[in-house]
Every structure is written in structure tokens, then in C-alpha cells.
Amino acid sequence: xxxxxxxxxxxxxxxxxxxxxxxxxxxxxxxxxxxxxxxxxxxxxxxxxxxxxxxxxxxxxxxxxxxxxxxxxxxxxxxxxxxxxxxxxxxxxxxxxxxxxxxxxxxxxxxxxxxxxxxxxxxxxxxxxxxxxxxxxxxxxxxxxxxxxxxxxxxxxxxxxxxxxxxxxxxxxxxxxxxxxxxxxxxxxxxxxxxxxxxxxxxxxxxxxxxxxxxxxxx
Amino acid sequence: xxxxxxxxxxxxxxxxxxxxxxxxxxxxxxxxxxxxxxxxxxxxxxxxxxxxxxxxxxxxxxxxxxxxxxxxxxxxxxxxxxxxxxxxxxxxxxxxxxxxxxxxxxxxxxxxxxxxxxxxxxxxxxxxxxxxxxxxxxxxxxxxxxxxxxxxxxxxxxxxxxxxxxxxxxxxxxxxxxxxxxxxxxxxxxxxxxxxxxxxxxxxxxxxxxxxxxxxxxxxxxxxxxxxxxxxxxxxxxxxxxxxxxxxxxxxxxxxxxxxxxxxxxxxxxxxxxxxxxxxxxxxxxxxxxxxxxxxxxxxxxxxxxxxxxxxxxxxxxxxxxxxxxxxxxxxxxx
Numbered sequence: 001x002x003x004x005x006x007x008x009x010x011x012x013x014x015x016x017x018x019x020x021x022x023x024x025x026x027x028x029x030x031x032x033x034x035x036x037x038x039x040x041x042x043x044x045x046x047x048x049x050x051x052x053x054x055x056x057x058x059x060x061x062x063x064x065x066x067x068x069x070x071x072x073x074x075x076x077x078x079x080x081x082x083x084x085x086x087x088x089x090x091x092x093x094x095x096x097x098x099x100x101x102x103x104x105x106x107x108x109x110x111x112x113x114x115x116x117x118x119x120x121x122x123x124x125x126x127x128x129x130x131x132x133x134x135x136x137x138x139x140x141x142x143x144x145x146x147x148x149x150x151x152x153x154x155x156x157x158x159x160x161x162x163x164x165x166x167x168x169x170x171x172x173x174x175x176x177x178x179x180x181x182x183x184x185x186x187x188x189x190x191x192x193x194x195x196x197x198x199x200x201x202x203x204x205x206x207x208x209x210x211x212x213x214x215x216x217x218x219x
Numbered sequence: 220x221x222x223x224x225x226x227x228x229x230x231x232x233x234x235x236x237x238x239x240x241x242x243x244x245x246x247x248x249x250x251x252x253x254x255x256x257x258x259x260x261x262x263x264x265x266x267x268x269x270x271x272x273x274x275x276x277x278x279x280x281x282x283x284x285x286x287x288x289x290x291x292x293x294x295x296x297x298x299x300x301x302x303x304x305x306x307x308x309x310x311x312x313x314x315x316x317x318x319x320x321x322x323x324x325x326x327x328x329x330x331x332x333x334x335x336x337x338x339x340x341x342x343x344x345x346x347x348x349x350x351x352x353x354x355x356x357x358x359x360x361x362x363x364x365x366x367x368x369x370x371x372x373x374x375x376x377x378x379x380x381x382x383x384x385x386x387x388x389x390x391x392x393x394x395x396x397x398x399x400x401x402x403x404x405x406x407x408x409x410x411x412x413x414x415x416x417x418x419x420x421x422x423x424x425x426x427x428x429x430x431x432x433x434x435x436x437x438x439x440x441x442x443x444x445x446x447x448x449x450x451x452x453x454x455x456x457x458x459x460x461x462x463x464x465x466x467x468x469x470x471x472x473x474x475x476x477x478x479x480x481x482x483x484x485x486x487x488x489x490x491x492x493x494x495x496x497x498x499x500x501x502x503x504x505x506x507x508x509x510x511x512x513x514x515x516x517x518x519x520x521x522x523x524x525x526x527x528x529x530x531x532x533x534x535x536x537x538x539x540x541x542x543x544x545x546x547x548x549x550x551x552x553x554x
Contacts, residue, residue, distance in 0.1 A: 145317040146314075149310050149314045151534075152313070152539075153538055154540065155539070157538075193265070193266075193307070194306065194310050197307060197310055197311060198311075201311050201314040201315060201318075204276070204277075205287070205314070
């Protein structure tokens with residue numbers, strides 16, 4: 001996660017984050033931006049390169065998810081420090097409220113936004129934490145739009161939180177992976193804020209999409 | 220006659236503007252104001268922007284008398300600026316561009332200021348003094364780039380003023396710089412402060428450290444008043460800016476100077492620059508607070524120029540960047 005947006009000189013929560021310690025904001029330094037914004041990420045995870053629009057892996061299509069609202073605090077979020085860590089890659093993805101596995105392993109007919117993702121390097125004894133979220137949209141068009149709106153990140157991204165977006169039908173699946181619970185928490189908040197804003201923008205711009213049921217969509 | 224909708228939200232101002240063929244059709248804006256003694260944090264600022272941006276969009280379209288179908292391009296601030304606010308605005312811009320099926324353009328914030336300044340004032344090829352809370356640069360156009368001739372080597376002049384305002388707990392409404400300007404008008408005593416010009420560049424962190432250090436002591440002993448300190452700080456930092464601008468004008472053989480950016484609203488700065496320009500036989504251009512301060516129309520205007528020149532920003536490249544140099548952009552819309 002970027003240690004960015006220093007503003008008045010302290011560390012805020014990163015470009016995607018919600019601010020950090022109580023340090024005055026504002027911009028510093030030539031060219032604007034936070035003075036200390038050097039993309040220094042705690043944990044030293046290697047930067048994740050993103051190639052444009054690589055197709056997703058093959059496997060079973062998504063089933064049984066239909067119509068997930070944004071999960072509440074008791075949903076997919078990774079536990080706070082002191083609780084049980086969610087398994088990292090290679091373990092089971094957190095199941096949805098209907099008990100079905102998320103789209104990640106063996107999903108096909110899905111488009112992965114943001115390109116291929118490299119495994120996050122961790123030190124000995126560390127454990128990756130994950131947050132997974134699936135959101136259903138009225139149609140595949142809106143889901144794809146949502147994915148395209150959320151995929152781009154602050155450039156250059158040198159943080160330690162991996163973000164994966166997969167669109168499958170009318171479902172947008174988001175997964176955040178990090179070794180540091182604090183960074184993951186900030187990234188989750190940022191992601192949910194952006195998602196909320198995106199949905200509001202869609203509703204504001206094309207309200208009928210969200211008020212009328214459309215034929216062929218799952219409830 | 221392309222019409223461009225521009226989103227700006229790189230700092231504590233959020234604006235949505237509409238420009239068509241050199242005419243500003245709409246330019247509503249909101250400012251996130253924090254209590255005296257505090258600055259604006261990225262997360263809080265982004266939260267403010269998220270809360271008002273859709274209303275501003277509606278307001279802009281209504282003011283312009285246009286619908287989504289009348290808009291030809293969506294422009295947004297790609298950078299530089301604060302990360303969280305930039306990201307929030309970019310999400311809306313991307314979504315609107317897809318929903319309305321319009322091309323998207325990422326605009327450099329600094330170039331937005333310059334292009335709006337050129338449009339409003341009619342300056343042809345000025346030496347630009349760009350001064351704001353986040354940036355302090357002396358810029359001139361040459362061979363397809365806005366070249367940076369001089370700049371701050373640490374903090375922006377507006378940042379210096381804003382942080383001094385916090386020391387004195389000066390109100391941030393409407394802006395700390397404006398309130399410092401009003402207090403400076405009542406100042407009577409010039410307090411000597413460090414004057415730091417390094418060739419074509421300036422430095423403000425030292426003067427800020429100094430004045431933060433001495434302010435409380437001098438005020439406590441009655442050596443000076445807060446108005447005196449405001450006056451002294453302005454006189455010193457503005458003189459530094461005038462010096463480096465004049466140096467750049469001499470280097471370029473320029474007969475025009477243009478002030479842009481929020482600090483450019485300051486009438487004392489304009490007065491000092493005017494004096495320098497008159498002595499050189501040059502002409503000074505400046506705009507008012509509608510276009511000096513960050514606004515959506517400036518992004519729309521820069522986007523209009525870029526759109527006509529054939530620029531487009533694919534969605535996959537529509538991220539934001541907190542550090543985006545003015546001279547990184549190839550200015551293909553000028554000769």
C-alpha cells in the first residue's frame with residue numbers, strides 16, 4: 001500500500017486510503033502531490049504489473065451467487081489482527097452467503113480486469129489476508145462498466161495490496177490480498193467507497209437501470 | 220463545436236465545468252473547509268468530494284443547458300494532486316464516460332490552469348507564474364512542451380501561507396490565503412524574514428520554519444501584530460516570486476506574464492508583478508477567483524484543446540498520478 005498523500009508531511013493512508021494520522025493535508029513539493037509520496041510500501045511486496053485485459057482462467061462458470069448486496073461487516077472481510085487469518089492463495093476462497101465458493105478458482109467465461117497478478121511475496125511466518133466481494137448488477141454491461149471504472153489504480157502503484165477484479169456475466173468479483181492487516185483494512189474501505197460512488201453514479205445517470213427488473217436477469 | 224465536461228478534485232476544491240468552443244457554459248464548485256488551525260486530510264477530502272460530485276454534475280449540466288447527449292468528451296484531472304480525492308473523481312469520470320459512451324481524457328492539472336488562463340485573458344505566449352497550495356512553478360511554452368524554468372524546491376507558496384495561517388489559527392473560510400491577504404492590508408511593520416531564491420528556483424520551507432518559530436514569541440512580547448506577520452510574509456514570498464518570474468522573462472525575452480493558480484487571486488501579488496512588468500515594458504495578465512482557484516472548467520478547457528488535437532485516454536490508462544510534471548505532456552494543440 002502506498003505511503004502516499006503526505007500532504008503536510010506525515011503519512012496518510014495511501015492514495016487509495018482514507019487518511020492516516022492527524023497530519024495536515026495539502027500538497028507539497030514540485031509537481032504537486034504529497035511530499036513524501038515515494039510509493040514506499042511497508043512489507044516490501046514486489047510491484048504487481050498489470051497487462052491490459054488478460055482473459056480469466058478456465059473452469060466452472062459462476063453459479064448460485066445472484067443478487068449479492070455488498071457484504072456487511074460480518075461478510076467476507078478479513079479478520080482483524082488477533083482473529084483467525086483468512087487463507088491465502090492455495091486455500092479456499094471465502095464462500096458467499098449462499099455457501100458457494102467465489103469465482104476465483106477455475107472460473108471461466110469471466111474477464112479479469114487489470115491483467116495478470118503475481119503472487120505476493122511474504123516473509124517467513126507471515127500470512128496473506130484476503131477480502132473477497134461479489135456484486136451483482138442488472139446486466140453484464142453494467143458489471144463490465146463497473147469493473148472498468150474500478151480497475152485503474154494510482155500510477156505508479158508500488159503498494160503491497162493486490163487487487164483483482166473479475167467480471168462474469170452480471171457479477172463483479174473483487175479480491176484484495178495483503179500481508180498487512182492495516183493496509184488491507186484501508187484498501188477495503190477505499191474499495192467499498194469507490195464501489196458505492198460508482199453505483200450512485202450509475203443510479204444518478206441511468207436510474208431506470210436500477211429500478212426496473214430486466215428480463216433474463218437473476219433476482 | 221465540441222462540448223467538454225471537466226471534473227476537477229485534486230485538492231480541497233471539487234468542480235465540474237462545461238466548455239464549448241472557448242465559452243465557459245458552467246463552472247459550479249464546492250470547497251472543503253476545515254476548522255481553523257487544521258488542514259485537509261486526503262480521506263476526509265475524498266469523502267467530501269464523493270458527497271457532492273453528483274449534485275455538481277447535475278448543476279453543471281443544468282447551468283449549461285445541456286444533456287449528456289450534447290457532451291462530446293469527459294475530461295478529468297489525472298494529476299498531480301492528493302490520491303484519494305483524485306481517485307474518487309476519476310471513478311465518476313470513468314463511469315460517466317462509459318454510461319454516456321463518450322471518450323475520456325486525463326488532464327494535467329497544471330496545464331488546466333494554464334489553458335484557462337490563456338483562454339480568459341487572451342495572452343498569446345506568456346511566461347506563466349503558477350502559484351497555488353500545491354504548486355509553484357514558472358513556466359514558458361517552447362517546442363510542444365510547457366517548460367518549467369523555475370520552481371519551488373520544497374513546498375508551494377500557497378502551502379507556506381496555509382500552514383502559517385494554521386499557526387495563527389486564521390480561519391480557512393473561504394481560504395486561509397484570502398484571510399491572510401485581508402490581514403496583511405492592515406499590517407504596518409515589515410518583519411525581516413529569510414529570503415530564499417536559488418537561481419531560477421525558490422524555497423519556502425525555511426521561511427515557514429522561521430516564522431512558525433518566531434511568531435508566538437514576537438506576538439507574546441508585542442513586538443509585532445498578527446497583521447504585521449501576514450504583511451511581512453506576503454511581501455517576502457511575493458518578492459521572491461517576482462524575482463524568479465522576471466528572471467525567466469529575461470531569459471525568454473518575454474513581454475507577457477500570466478499568473479494562474481489560487482495564490483494568483485492575491486491582489487498584492489498582482490500589484491507587485493504589475494510593477495515589475497511595467498518596468499520591463501511587459502504586460503501582466505491575471506484572472507479572477509472563478510478561474511484562478513481550482514475549477515472544473517479549466518479541466519474542461521484543457522480537455523477541449525486535447526480532444527480537438529486527437530488525444531484520448533483509454534480506460535485501461537485512466538488511472539491517476541499524484542506526481543505529474545507539467546512538462547510531461549506533449550502540447551500538440553499549439554504550434
